[in-house]
Amino acid sequence: xxxxxxxxxxxxxxxxxxxxxxxxxxxxxxxxxxxxxxxxxxxxxxxxxxxxxxxxxxxxxxxxxxxxxxxxxxxxxxxxxxxxxxxxxxxxxxxxxxxxxxxxxxxxxxxxxxxxxxxxxxxxxxxxxxxxxxxxxxxxxxxxxxxxxxxxxxxxxxxxxxxxxxxxxxxxxxxxxxxxxxxxxxxxxxxxxxxxxxxxxxxxxxxxxxxxxxxxxxxxxxxxxxxxxxxxxxxxxxxxxxxxxxxxxxxxxxxxxxxxxxxxxxxxxxxxxxxxxxxxxxxxxxxxxxxxxxxxxxxxxxxxxxxxxxxxxxxxxxxxxxx
Amino acid sequence: xxxxxxxxxxxxxxxxxxxxxxxxxxxxxxxxxxxxxxxxxxxxxxxxxxxxxxxxxxxxxxxxxxxxxxxxxxxxxxxxxxxxxxxxxxxxxxxxxxxxxxxxxxxxxxxxxxxxxxxxxxxxxxxxxxxxxxxxxxxxxxxxxxxxxxxxxxxxxxxxxxxxxxxxxxxx
Numbered sequence: 001x002x003x004x005x006x007x008x009x010x011x012x013x014x015x016x017x018x019x020x021x022x023x024x025x026x027x028x029x030x031x032x033x034x035x036x037x038x039x040x041x042x043x044x045x046x047x048x049x050x051x052x053x054x055x056x057x058x059x060x061x062x063x064x065x066x067x068x069x070x071x072x073x074x075x076x077x078x079x080x081x082x083x084x085x086x087x088x089x090x091x092x093x094x095x096x097x098x099x100x101x102x103x104x105x106x107x108x109x110x111x112x113x114x115x116x117x118x119x120x121x122x123x124x125x126x127x128x129x130x131x132x133x134x135x136x137x138x139x140x141x142x143x144x145x146x147x148x149x150x151x152x153x154x155x156x157x158x159x160x161x162x163x164x165x166x167x168x169x170x171x172x173x174x175x176x177x178x179x180x181x182x183x184x185x186x187x188x189x190x191x192x193x194x195x196x197x198x199x200x201x202x203x204x205x206x207x208x209x210x211x212x213x214x215x216x217x218x219x220x221x222x223x224x225x226x227x228x229x230x231x232x233x234x235x236x237x238x239x240x241x242x243x244x245x246x247x248x249x250x251x252x253x254x255x256x257x258x259x260x261x262x263x264x265x266x267x268x269x270x271x272x273x274x275x276x277x278x279x280x281x282x283x284x285x286x287x288x289x290x291x292x293x294x295x296x297x298x299x300x301x302x303x304x305x306x307x308x309x310x311x312x313x314x315x316x317x318x319x320x321x322x323x
Numbered sequence: 324x325x326x327x328x329x330x331x332x333x334x335x336x337x338x339x340x341x342x343x344x345x346x347x348x349x350x351x352x353x354x355x356x357x358x359x360x361x362x363x364x365x366x367x368x369x370x371x372x373x374x375x376x377x378x379x380x381x382x383x384x385x386x387x388x389x390x391x392x393x394x395x396x397x398x399x400x401x402x403x404x405x406x407x408x409x410x411x412x413x414x415x416x417x418x419x420x421x422x423x424x425x426x427x428x429x430x431x432x433x434x435x436x437x438x439x440x441x442x443x444x445x446x447x448x449x450x451x452x453x454x455x456x457x458x459x460x461x462x463x464x465x466x467x468x469x470x471x472x473x474x475x476x477x478x479x480x481x482x483x484x485x486x487x488x489x490x491x492x493x494x495x
Binding site: 113128141143147148149150186234235262263264265266267268269270272 | 336397399400401402431433434435436459461462463464465466491
């Protein structure tokens with residue numbers, strides 16, 4: 001069993017001490033959440049990072065003998081987009097109807113985007129995990145040079161972190177209805193694909209739901225999000241987890257790029273955490289509501305914008321990548 | 324080259340209700356990517372008068388006993404102190420020039436942070452600041468260190484007299 005001490009000992013000296021503390025805090029928080037909500041939350045092993053640190057996911061579901069469908073959400077695949085893991089923590093708290101407490105600030109330098117995998121005899125580090133999935137890997141919007149921030153790795157799923165996520169999702173694929181990956185910044189809800197402008201088979205429906213989600217988000221504080229395929233409204237990229245999730249058959253696959261639009265960028269000030277999380281929550285629950293109604297019509301819709309509960313038929317899987 | 328006709332709404336960062344419409348033509352040159360795009364623009368309306376705030380800032384810096392030095396704006400929590408706000412805004416404007424000079428159809432730059440700024444003493448009435456900034460480029464996702472020397476005077480506006488891309492830090 002991996003202890004917190006083991007994790008601490010393995011943190012690379014290149015990391016800022018405060019960043020390492022934040023990673024530990026997330027693990028500690030996950031354990032605490034699971035302990036205090038053990039009837040709804042289970043913590044599971046997902047895999048290991050390049051540096052052999054353990055990755056966990058939380059499964060949140062009501063006990064039931066019914067077969068469950070799955071909503072997957074990941075946050076923090078790019079470590080410097082720190083508002084993303086903050087949102088996941090917020091989301092979990094809301095989902096569990098926990099007492100609202102301000103997510104504590106911690107020090108955020110503009111830190112890394114990539115993981116810590118060594119290349120070129122340890123002279124260069126880091127693969128962009130969101131270019132490493134097996135979705136037209138290496139074809140566009142990437143670099144084959146390790147020193148680039150969008151280095152796609154030595155091959156599709158070359159990174160242990162990518163493999164851990166991909167294996168889990170492949171295993172549960174027939175039950176996963178929705179794949180959400182949370183990033184920052186830019187204020188977008190992005191639909192497939194980044195690697196081609198060819199629209200996905202369910203493009204109309206994907207866009208319709210995303211537009212509803214963006215409208216719900218905007219209703220809270222007036223924050224405006226753009227909606228559309230990555231390749232059309234942002235840039236071309238290949239090997240993204242969202243493209244891969246859709247390509248293997250998960251119908252509702254979205255990338256969220258949270259606040260802001262560049263004024264603060266990766267270093268969003270603490271007074272924007274709460275409003276960002278509240279408005280994003282509305283967007284996410286709009287999507288989950290739609291998926292719930294589509295696949296379980298006539299059932300009691302438990303997830304609404306203003307109050308959260310868990311559907312008997314949906315469970316939420318969340319993971320944080322803190323490599 | 325490729326010419327784009329744009330219709331923009333400019334919004335005052337300090338007063339969100341204050342907007343001015345603008346039309347612009349941008350020409351990206353074919354061939355030599357080292358030439359900045361041509362920009363022609365027309366403002367449909369007037370920009371707000373900022374004389375009072377400009378003069379307050381100018382007097383404050385002129386009356387400093389020692390040259391101003393500061394780091395990490397915004398700080399690692401995303402905050403900018405009120406005293407540093409004009410220094411931050413000046414960097415935004417000056418980095419706009421640097422971004423323009425280095426833009427192609429395949430770049431999208433944002434000022435990410437001021438890592439370091441120091442005032443350079445001058446014998447004339449201009450203020451001079453030497454900035455080390457970080458630019459974030461969206462397509463390559465690079466955080467690029469950049470140096471720029473900025474002159475400013477309330478009546479004469481902003482000028483970037485020197486700027487150069489810096490080598491990437493080895494810390495990652």
